[in-house]
Amino acid sequence: MTGELHGRSWAAALYRAATAAALLLAGAMIAAPAFAADSSASAMSDDAFRRLSRLGAERPEAAVPAPPVNVTLTLANGAITPSSATMLPGDKLVVVNDTKTRQFVWGQRVNYAFDYRATPDDTFTHEPGQSLAIALTLPGIYQIGVVADPHMRATVTVESPR
Amino acid sequence: MTPRFLPAFAAAATLLTGAAQGEDTPPQIVNPVGYWAQYEKIIQVDVPLRGTLREVYIDSISGRLARLTGKLPYGSKIVMRDFKAAPDGKGGWLIRNGQFVPGEPTGVLVQEKERGWGAGHPDSIRNGEWDYAVYTPQGQPIAINAEKSCMGCHQQVESTDYTFLVQNFFANWMNR
Numbered sequence: 001m002t003g004e005l006h007g008r009s010w011a012a013a014l015y016r017a018a019t020a021a022a023l024l025l026a027g028a029m030i031a032a033p034a035f036a037a038d039s040s041a042s043a044m045s046d047d048a049f050r051r052l053s054r055l056g057a058e059r060p061e062a063a064v065p066a067p068p069v070n071v072t073l074t075l076a077n078g079a080i081t082p083s084s085a086t087m088l089p090g091d092k093l094v095v096v097n098d099t100k101t102r103q104f105v106w107g108q109r110v111n112y113a114f115d116y117r118a119t120p121d122d123t124f125t126h127e128p129g130q131s132l133a134i135a136l137t138l139p140g141i142y143q144i145g146v147v148a149d150p151h152m153r154a155t156v157t158v159e160s161p162r
Numbered sequence: 163m164t165p166r167f168l169p170a171f172a173a174a175a176t177l178l179t180g181a182a183q184g185e186d187t188p189p190q191i192v193n194p195v196g197y198w199a200q201y202e203k204i205i206q207v208d209v210p211l212r213g214t215l216r217e218v219y220i221d222s223i224s225g226r227l228a229r230l231t232g233k234l235p236y237g238s239k240i241v242m243r244d245f246k247a248a249p250d251g252k253g254g255w256l257i258r259n260g261q262f263v264p265g266e267p268t269g270v271l272v273q274e275k276e277r278g279w280g281a282g283h284p285d286s287i288r289n290g291e292w293d294y295a296v297y298t299p300q301g302q303p304i305a306i307n308a309e310k311s312c313m314g315c316h317q318q319v320e321s322t323d324y325t326f327l328v329q330n331f332f333a334n335w336m337n338r
Contacts, residue, residue, distance in 0.1 A: 089260075104315075106326065106327070108327055108330055108331075110331070110334060111204060111205050111331065112206055112260075112261060113205055113206070113208070113327050114207065114208045114209065114210060115207065115209055116211060117209050117211065117212055118211035118212055119212065120212070122315070132211060134210050134211065135210075137257065137260040138260030138261065139260075143330070147315070147318050147319060147326065148318055150319075150321050150322070
């Protein structure tokens with residue numbers, strides 16, 4: 001008697017486990033093609049979404065890269081403003097010379113540096129009033145400086161791509 | 163040689179050395195072309211708006227000392243190899259690891275500091291004990307007037323030992 005009861009209990013448990021495994025396997029078979037080509041959620045096709053939505057899935061938001069932006073620093077009154085800024089790789093760092101003299105503007109990140117020379121003349125980068133832009137692609141913390149005035153400094157952080 | 167002659171010998175040697183480095187003797191600035199193994203590259207400077215780049219080197223011994231002290235020692239030989247940036251074939255420049263790739267070499271510039279140098283230049287333009295030379299990429303000397311071509315600009319960065327980037331590089335190394 002007891003054995004029969006135990007036997008029915010085992011059979012019921014086995015049936016429930018088999019049902020759960022079958023459901024899991026079916027879900028995996030539907031979902032697998034959606035991620036086969038690209039593991040990112042943004043690569044999910046409409047067809048895959050329709051199939052997954054039957055199981056109650058919600059479409060994840062696609063990862064759209066932010067368009068490049070300009071970050072502007074201004075030289076004026078013996079300072080660079082703002083004194084710090086953050087940008088993403090590919091954004092342009094614009095430097096505006098709002099002084100009355102030619103300036104030489106440089107940036108340095110440990111063992112990589114750049115400057116805004118645009119002509120064969122090595123003695124300056126910016127005419128008075130001139131605005132020049134350079135796209136920065138290498139992540140890191142840059143010190144931006146003006147040769148003629150060691151107090152004119154700013155810090156620009158180019159963040160690593162997320 | 164007995165020990166009592168040693169001070170006199172040392173004094174004579176000092177006098178001779180001093181005479182050799184006197185004001186009448188132009189500094190013999192090193193020509194690094196062909197001896198690149200004696201130098202280490204420390205900085206790359208890209209000039210994106212005109213499509214050029216500069217590789218900055220320092221002689222290995224001075225580089226090691228500067229990493230210990232954060233300052234450029236006597237004997238420092240800073241070498242700048244200038245290049246056109248390599249084109250990408252689409253009207254732009256080839257970028258590798260976020261930096262320009264060297265193309266055609268255009269020149270080699272040297273900035274060297276030795277004890278007693280600079281005395282031959284007027285105080286109004288002198289760059290401490292630094293002096294300068296320029297070579298072709300193949301190592302042929304190019305005659306320059308360093309006072310007009312180099313010292314005027316470098317004088318603006320006296321606070322960083324007359325260097326635009328190199329002193330910053332080693333100071334940052336110390337402060338890591």
